[in-house]
Structure formats: C-alpha cells, structure tokens
Amino acid sequence: MKLELRGITKRFGDFTANDKIDLVVEPGTVHALLGENGAGKSTLMNTLFGLYDPDEGEILIDDNPVLFAGPGDAMAAGIAMVHQHFMLVHPFTVAENVMLGHEEYKGPFKLLDLDSARERVREISARFGFNVNPDAVIEDLPVGAQQRVEIIKALSQRAEVLILDEPTAVLTPQETDELLTIVKQLRDSGTAVVLITHKLREVKAIADKITVIRRGKVVGTAEPSASREELASLMVGRAVTMTVDKTPATPGDTVLSVDALSVVDDLGVTQLHNVSFEVKAGEILAIAGVQGNGQTELTEALLGAVKPAAGSATLDGKVITGLTIDEVLESGLGFVPEDRTEDGLVGTFTIANNLILDVYDRAPYSSKGVLKPKVVEEEAKKHVEQFDIRTPSVFLTAGSLSGGNQQKVVLARELSRPLKLLIASNPTRGLDVGSIEFVHKRIIQERDSGAAVIIVSAELDEVVALADRIAVMYHGEIVGIVPPDTDRDTLGLMMAGAHTEEDAA
Amino acid sequence: MSETTTEAAPKRDSRNLLREIAESSTLLIILAIVASLLISGVLILIADPEFREALKYFFDRPADAFQEAISALSAAYGAIWQGAVYNTDGDDFAEKIKPFMQTLTMATPLLFAGLGIGIGFRAGLFNIGAQGQIIIGATLGAMVGFMWHMPFPWHMILAVIGCMLGGALWGFIPGILKAKTGAHEVITTIMLNYIALNLVSWLLSLEAFQREGSDNPQSPVMDETAMYPTLFGGQFQLHLGFILALLAAVFAWWLMERSTLGFQFRAVGANPSAARTAGMKVSTITILVMVVAGAFSGLAGSAQILGTQPSLTIGIAGSIGFDAITVALLGASRPLGTVLAAILFGGLKAAGPALQVQAGLPVDIVLVIQSLIVLFIAAPPLVRFIFRLPSPRIVKEVAA
Numbered sequence: 001m002k003l004e005l006r007g008i009t010k011r012f013g014d015f016t017a018n019d020k021i022d023l024v025v026e027p028g029t030v031h032a033l034l035g036e037n038g039a040g041k042s043t044l045m046n047t048l049f050g051l052y053d054p055d056e057g058e059i060l061i062d063d064n065p066v067l068f069a070g071p072g073d074a075m076a077a078g079i080a081m082v083h084q085h086f087m088l089v090h091p092f093t094v095a096e097n098v099m100l101g102h103e104e105y106k107g108p109f110k111l112l113d114l115d116s117a118r119e120r121v122r123e124i125s126a127r128f129g130f131n132v133n134p135d136a137v138i139e140d141l142p143v144g145a146q147q148r149v150e151i152i153k154a155l156s157q158r159a160e161v162l163i164l165d166e167p168t169a170v171l172t173p174q175e176t177d178e179l180l181t182i183v184k185q186l187r188d189s190g191t192a193v194v195l196i197t198h199k200l201r202e203v204k205a206i207a208d209k210i211t212v213i214r215r216g217k218v219v220g221t222a223e224p225s226a227s228r229e230e231l232a233s234l235m236v237g238r239a240v241t242m243t244v245d246k247t248p249a250t251p252g253d254t255v256l257s258v259d260a261l262s263v264v265d266d267l268g269v270t271q272l273h274n275v276s277f278e279v280k281a282g283e284i285l286a287i288a289g290v291q292g293n294g295q296t297e298l299t300e301a302l303l304g305a306v307k308p309a310a311g312s313a314t315l316d317g318k319v320i321t322g323l324t325i326d327e328v329l330e331s332g333l334g335f336v337p338e339d340r341t342e343d344g345l346v347g348t349f350t351i352a353n354n355l356i357l358d359v360y361d362r363a364p365y366s367s368k369g370v371l372k373p374k375v376v377e378e379e380a381k382k383h384v385e386q387f388d389i390r391t392p393s394v395f396l397t398a399g400s401l402s403g404g405n406q407q408k409v410v411l412a413r414e415l416s417r418p419l420k421l422l423i424a425s426n427p428t429r430g431l432d433v434g435s436i437e438f439v440h441k442r443i444i445q446e447r448d449s450g451a452a453v454i455i456v457s458a459e460l461d462e463v464v465a466l467a468d469r470i471a472v473m474y475h476g477e478i479v480g481i482v483p484p485d486t487d488r489d490t491l492g493l494m495m496a497g498a499h500t501e502e503d504a505a
Numbered sequence: 506m507s508e509t510t511t512e513a514a515p516k517r518d519s520r521n522l523l524r525e526i527a528e529s530s531t532l533l534i535i536l537a538i539v540a541s542l543l544i545s546g547v548l549i550l551i552a553d554p555e556f557r558e559a560l561k562y563f564f565d566r567p568a569d570a571f572q573e574a575i576s577a578l579s580a581a582y583g584a585i586w587q588g589a590v591y592n593t594d595g596d597d598f599a600e601k602i603k604p605f606m607q608t609l610t611m612a613t614p615l616l617f618a619g620l621g622i623g624i625g626f627r628a629g630l631f632n633i634g635a636q637g638q639i640i641i642g643a644t645l646g647a648m649v650g651f652m653w654h655m656p657f658p659w660h661m662i663l664a665v666i667g668c669m670l671g672g673a674l675w676g677f678i679p680g681i682l683k684a685k686t687g688a689h690e691v692i693t694t695i696m697l698n699y700i701a702l703n704l705v706s707w708l709l710s711l712e713a714f715q716r717e718g719s720d721n722p723q724s725p726v727m728d729e730t731a732m733y734p735t736l737f738g739g740q741f742q743l744h745l746g747f748i749l750a751l752l753a754a755v756f757a758w759w760l761m762e763r764s765t766l767g768f769q770f771r772a773v774g775a776n777p778s779a780a781r782t783a784g785m786k787v788s789t790i791t792i793l794v795m796v797v798a799g800a801f802s803g804l805a806g807s808a809q810i811l812g813t814q815p816s817l818t819i820g821i822a823g824s825i826g827f828d829a830i831t832v833a834l835l836g837a838s839r840p841l842g843t844v845l846a847a848i849l850f851g852g853l854k855a856a857g858p859a860l861q862v863q864a865g866l867p868v869d870i871v872l873v874i875q876s877l878i879v880l881f882i883a884a885p886p887l888v889r890f891i892f893r894l895p896s897p898r899i900v901k902e903v904a905a
Contacts, residue, residue: 303782305781305782324784324786325781325782325783325784326784326785326786328784329783329784330784335782337782342776342778342779343778343779343781343782344779344782345776345779346771346772346775346776346779346780347775347776348775348776349771349772349775353768357772357779357780357783358782358783358784360765360768360769361765366765369764369765369766370763370764370765371763371764371765371768373763
C-alpha cells in the first residue's frame with residue numbers, strides 16, 4: 001500500500017502547524033520524519049490519522065483520495081500508529097489489549113473470544129520473533145515488551161502503514177537495537193514504516209528515506225548516507241556542532257560525598273540501595289541508567305525531598321541529609337528537576353515570577369517579606385537576555401513557552417546564584433538540537449567555574465558528551481563508575497545490570 | 506516512586522479545575538450575569554399571575570400577553586433597582602439613596618468572607634467553611650462585646666480581634682488536618698460548619714449566654730462601645746465595617762501580589778510540586794492559608810455581630826458563608842472583582858423585600874438569579890454556546 005500526503009496544510013488560528021506538506025511513503029520502506037519538537041511532526045500524523053481535518057491538501061492511498069473522520073477510519077484503511085505514550089490497559093493481559101476495540105465473540109452467550117486473540121498474538125509473535133506471552137499482564141512487562149505489544153496490536157489489524165512516534169524515547173540502548181531489528185523485519189515483509197524522531201543515530205541506522213520538517217514545512221529530503229551534521233543543520237536551520245566543546249576537567253576538592261545512601265519508598269520497596277560516590281569541584285559526574293532505576297530517588301534524597309532510610313550526604317563539609325529543601329538550596333545546591341513542567345515551573349506564573357521561584361525571599365528580590373516588582377522585572381529581563389529565552393515579554397506565563405525555553409528559564413534561575421553543586425536531571429529531554437547545544441554549554445561553563453555537577457540522563461549520547469566520569473545505575477544501585485570513553489556496548493550492558501571490572505572510582 | 510506519582514495526578518487535576526472556575530475571564534462573568542438575568546426574566550414571567558392569565562388567550566390577543574410581560578418585567582427589574590440602588594419615591598435625598606446604603610451594608614460581610622475564600626481558591630484550597638468560621642468569629646466577638654465592658658474604641662478593637670481569632674481558629678483546624686493527615690478541606694470544612702452551628706446552639710442554652718427576661722436562644726445585647734459606629738449617623742445602617750472591608754480588599758491584594766507570603770500562597774496553589782521543589786513548605790503554607798481565610802471570615806462575622814445584628818443567635822451567619830463562595834467565584838478570586846461581586850450580591854439581597862412588596866414576586870427569585878450566575882460561571886462551555894463564543898485555544902497545546 002502506498003500512502004501519499006499532498007499539500008497538507010493545518011492551521012490553528014494564526015499558527016500554521018503544517019504548511020503544504022508532501023510526503024510519499026512507499027510499501028516496504030522505512031520513511032523517517034525528522035524534525036525538532038514542535039516542528040509539526042505530530043500534527044501531521046494526527047491529521048493523517050483523522051484526528052484533525054486538514055485545511056488544505058489531501059491524503060491518497062494507492063493514488064485514491066481518502067477522507068478519514070477519525071482513527072477508526074484510518075485503522076480500517078490499514079494505517080496504525082504506536083504512540084510515544086503507549087495506549088495500553090495496564091491490568092489487562094497482552095491478548096486482551098490486542099483484542100481491545102476489535103472484540104470478537106463466540107458461542108451462544110457472546111462470550112469474548114480470547115482464544116483467537118491469544119492465537120493471533122502467538123502467530124505474530126512467532127513471525128517476528130517477539131517472544132511475547134499472550135497471557136502476560138501489561139504492567140508486569142518491561143517497556144520494550146509493552147512497545148512490542150503495541151506493534152502486535154497494529155499488525156493484528158493488518159496494518160500496512162505503521163507509524164512509530166518517538167519509539168525509542170523510553171528504551172535502553174539494547175532495546176533500541178532490538179526495535180530497529182524489528183522495524184527492518186517489518187519493512188522486509190512489505191510494511192511501510194513511518195518513523196517520527198529527532199534522533200539522528202536511529203535515522204541513519206534504519207531509514208531508507210528521510211524527510212526533514214522545520215516549522216511546519218518540509219525543508220528537505222536526505223539520504224541516510226548524509227552526515228549527522230548535515231541532518232542536524234537541516235533540522236535546526238543553521239550549522240550545529242554535534243560534539244560538546246569541553247576541555248578536560250580539572251577536579252578540585254571533593255564537594256559532595258554520598259555515603260551508603262538508601263531510600264525506601266512509601267510501599268516499603270527499596271528504591272536506592274547503599275549508594276556511595278564523590279563528586280569533586282570542576283567535574284561532571286553523569287549518572288547513566290534506564291529511567292526508574294533509582295536516579296529520581298537519588299536526586300530527591302540529595303535535594304531533601306525524600307528522607308533517606310540510611311546513609312548520608314555531605315556538601316562541602318556540611319551534612320545535608322535531614323535538612324529541608326530550602327536549607328539544602330541555601331547551602332549551594334542548584335537543582336534542575338527531571339520534569340520541568342511538574343517540578344521546575346509554575347506554568348500559570350509569569351516568566352519573571354518563575355525566575356525567582358526559589359529566591360523570592362532573598363535580596364535583592366524582596367526585603368522583610370515584601371517583593372520588589374521592579375527588581376524582579378529588571379533581573380528577569382537580564383536573565384532572558386543572558387539565557388536567550390525567546391519571549392516577547394517577561395510577563396508571559398511560563399506555560400506558554402516551548403520546552404526549550406522553559407528549560408532555559410529553569411537553568412537561568414538555578415545558575416544565577418553561586419553554586420557549589422548543580423544537579424540536573426534529563427536537562428535536555430524533549431529539547432531541540434539548538435537548545436540542547438545551549439544547555440550543554442551552560443552546564444560546562446558551570447563546571448569550569450568550579451562547581452561540581454551531577455547530570456542524570458537516560459540519553460547515552462548526552463552522558464558520553466558531558467561526563468568526566470560516568471556512574472551507571474541499575475535497580476537502585478551504582479553498578480560501576482567508569483571513564484567517559486567507555487564504549488557504548490559496555491555502558492549498555494551495565495545499564496542492563498552487568499557489573500564491570502573497570503571500576504575507575 | 507509510582508505511589509507518589511499516582512497520588513499527585515488526581516490532586517493536580519482537581520486543582521486545575523478549581524483554578525479554571527475560580528479565575529474565569531471577565532467577559533465570561535459578565536455574560537454569565539446577563540444570561541442569568543435573561544433566564545430569571547422568564548421565571549419572573551411564569552411567576553406573574555397576570556401574564557399567565559393573558560397567556561390563556563394569547564392567540565386571540567397576543568398584544569395583551571406582551572403588554573403584561575413588559576409590565577411584569579419592568580416591575581420586577583424596577584423593584585430590584587429601587588430596592589438596591591436608588592429609590593425614586595423617596596422623600597428626600599437620604600431616603601432616595603437609602604437602598605444603596607443598604608446594599609453596601611449587605612455587601613460588607615460578603616466582601617470580607619469572599620476575600621478570604623478567594624485567597625483560599627488561589628492557594629488551591631476549596632474552603633467551604635466560611636459559614637462555620639463566621640459563626641465562631643461572631644461568637645468570640647459577641648463574648649467580648651457583652652461580657653467585657655470598656656470604653657470605645659478599645660472595646661470595638663478587641664471585639665474585632667476576637668472575631669478574627671475565632672475565624673482563624675476555625676480555619677486552622679481544617680488547615681492542620683489537611684497538612685498533617687491529608688484530609689480534604691471540602692469535607693472537613695463542611696463538617697466544621699455543623700459543629701460550629703451546634704456549638705453556638707449549645708452555648709446559647711447556657712446561663713452566661715442567655716438574655717435576661719428572654720426565653721429565645723439569643724445572647725445579651727452587645728455593648729454600644731463594642732459596635733462598629735455607623736458612618737452617616739443613625740438614618741443608615743452602613744457602618745465602619747464597610748470601610749474596613751474595603752481596606753481588607755486592599756490588604757488582600759497586597760498580600761497576594763506583593764508579599765513573599767502571598768507569592769508562596771499562589772505558587773502552592775498553582776503547582777504544589779514545583780513550590781515544594783523550590784523549597785517552600787507546602788503544609789505550613791496550607792495551614793497559613795486556612796488561618797488567613799478564616800480570619801477574613803471572622804471579620805465577616807464582625808460585620809454581623811458588631812454591625813447589623815448586635816446579639817448572638819444561631820442564625821447570626823445567615824447564608825453569608827455560602828453566598829460568599831459565589832461572591833469569590835464571581836469576583837474571579839481577585840480583590841477588585843470580589844468588591845464588585847459583593848456589591849452586586851449585596852444589592853440583590855437588599856432588593857429582596859422591595860421585590861416582594863412592589864412587584865409581588867417571591868424573594869426567592871433573588872436566590873435563583875444568584876444560583877444561575879454561579880451555574881453559568883461553573884459551566885463556561887454553556888455560556889460560550891449561548892453567546893456563540895469560540896472555544897479557548899486548547900488546540901495549541903495539542904499542536905505543540
């Protein structure tokens with residue numbers, strides 16, 4: 001089945017999300033749709049999927065124009081989508097999820113025909129070597145397997161065009177490799193695959209054709225043989241350096257020492273077990289690991305947001321475990337939370353107010369409990385300038401900014417006071433290439449000015465680019481601390497729990 | 506980890522919904538008022554016997570029905586105007602503006618309590634307990650007023666402080682329950698309303714609270730030295746409390762917009778997770794918000810006990826605690842808006858008797874208008890549908 005989008009235009013008020021986009025997806029190919037966040041990739045796919053009506057343009061299947069009123073129509077026509085956030089019912093089994101929305105019945109009492117669904121799961125699973133048990137409950141499955149269930153769901157509806165929306169965002173490097181293998185198999189069996197992503201490595205590894213979208217327009221097509229720099233500059237619209245410029249670290253005194261720290265959550269499960277490490281002034285320790293392996297608990301324990309069950313942390317000679325968040329911040333910790341919209345910003349507050357969210361009670365922003373709006377405004381303007389926050393006014397709400405600019409607001413706030421230690425969790429998650437470059441540069445500046453830095457990141461690229469040392473976490477423990485030139489395969493294995501002998505700590 | 510995230514999600518949603526309702530746009534509010542006046546117009550017609558009579562022979566003489574409709578509506582809205590703003594039939598100027606003075610008098614307790622509830626809304630707390638806070642505030646104020654004796658103004662000042670303390674105490678209880686145990690303030694404040702009511706009912710049965718020579722459950726009359734003095738002499742009820750309420754509105758604005766405490770109130774209300782990560786003590790703030798809101802409600806109690814009803818009864822709070830929620834909603838939780846909304850509702854209250862006497866309509870029509878306004882504000886899509894407004898730009902979020 002050949003899918004063609006012709007001149008698709010979609011506007012939201014004055015904002016043109018898609019501007020005359022042409023796209024042809026041939027059967028048996030992998031077509032990468034490359035673009036920054038907010039470039040209009042998802043709008044395009046939602047239009048294709050019948051969630052939006054295009055203002056102009058048409059969708060053709062095998063050269064016949066079609067009109068989808070909703071996802072049901074698109075699915076019936078053989079188009080399936082695996083969303084970034086899986087649409088699975090967690091307490092249901094694999095077979096039940098695959099059947100969901102297409103229930104079949106049997107017998108005089110119209111009982112659900114689970115057997116046929118199980119059979120279908122087994123059949124598809126065998127065909128592609130998925131190794132998925134139809135009776136497994138979704139919430140017991142690892143993320144990679146959940147994604148495979150989504151793909152099985154799509155294939156069970158005989159999808160001929162499969163759209164994968166940022167499929168590797170939640171996967172380990174190994175799982176990513178497995179997914180890429182699966183995509184190749186699908187392609188070879190004749191399925192057309194649309195891969196929506198901003199990750200250049202995957203695109204280069206698997207795409208047959210690349211269409212780059214910027215600000216709602218197709219700005220070019222490229223061959224997979226194009227270099228990463230070429231693809232990145234197409235995506236961003238200017239030349240981009242893909243490597244982070246940094247000089248070797250010149251570590252000074254130990255700033256943070258963590259000693260046998262453990263965290264037990266409300267359910268009594270140990271989320272962080274006996275973690276010890278040190279970070280010196282002027283060095284970046286990157287904490288690598290698949291999300292949910294104790295990184296969140298580690299950073300929250302250091303911040304003082306959760307009380308450690310055992311162990312302690314010392315910041316510049318002062319024990320910070322047991323202090324309140326306010327006291328820890330006052331001691332010289334800068335904290336960039338992993339979820340900026342949830343923990344980093346008050347979306348309905350102005351940019352100016354967000355810039356003082358943790359310093360509102362200090363000079364020069366207030367005195368004796370009274371805010372100084374003039375100072376707040378002037379400082380905000382300065383920060384907007386220094387951190388290149390793209391906004392017409394400091395009085396717009398933070399929620400109205402793009403992800404990259406929101407992150408710059410958080411960074412501007414945290415880096416604007418003298419820091420001994422900066423903890424940044426996934427500092428570039430969901431950011432476009434241009435913003436990533438900026439954020440990385442500021443983090444390295446902070447290191448060079450003598451702060452100790454901890455970066456928590458699930459992105460191996462980022463870890464390798466920034467780290468002076470890499471600590472890998474798995475199941476709440478540090479598996480090992482290794483130098484930054486450790487090869488990816490080793491890091492990947494460590495992220496999956498394998499211990500290493502080259503412990504350089 | 507999963508524990509905290511699953512718990513946080515629904516809480517955030519209810520806060521968002523609350524904020525949406527509590528911070529409606531000006532246009533929406535004005536349209537809600539217009540829509541409710543239109544609909545209450547229909548109800549006024551239905552309630553009017555002459556119109557119903559004329560309707561019976563509508564097809565023979567439609568003009569009659571229209572005439573009756575116009576006269577019924579003009580009588581009703583005229584009565585509201587005369588009862589709340591300007592009485593054209595008054596003998597002298599004082600008589601003529603008496604209704605407006607009455608409106609301001611009625612608005613005073615609504616304004617005090619509405620300000621406190623608005624502060625709570627903006628801090629993410631749905632305080633239904635103004636009623637109980639008013640009752641306890643008025644009770645403490647009354648005790649100062651009739652048990653102690655001292656000269657003006659010290660007596661009045663102490664009585665006002667008593668009212669504030671009583672309200673603050675009744676706000677502190679749900680505040681600390683929420684902060685320490687997570688008990689939802691909607692439930693606890695509603696229950697505390699009942700407790701307050703029955704507490705006063707029991708107090709009034711005590712000898713110390715009984716008025717000499719009266720079998721009714723009412724306290725001795727307050728000392729004149731404890732009362733708010735009237736502003737323009739005895740011919741109007743309007744008292745010093747109204748000026749205090751306006752000052753309270755200015756204070757509420759300053760507190761929320763200019764003080765670091767108000768900054769924390771707002772931050773905790775808008776995004777408690779981010780406030781916590783920024784080092785704010787969310788549970789302490791929750792308690793403080795409830796104490797401040799309670800103190801405002803206590804002041805509403807003072808407008809009653811030290812203003813218009815100088816003796817404690819179980820009906821001391823009327824329905825002010827609940828009407829004030831409407832006032833805060835209508836005022837979009839902002840001080841200026843709350844002032845305007847309180848005056849509007851004060852006017853509707855003041856107009857009640859005139860409606861009944863002049864237009865022969867049930868006083869309840871005022872309640873219906875009030876309720877309709879709230880209903881429309883709580884259902885923005887309904888107002889947008891009635892007035893054919895475009896929906897807000899939710900699409901942009903989807904597009905990003």
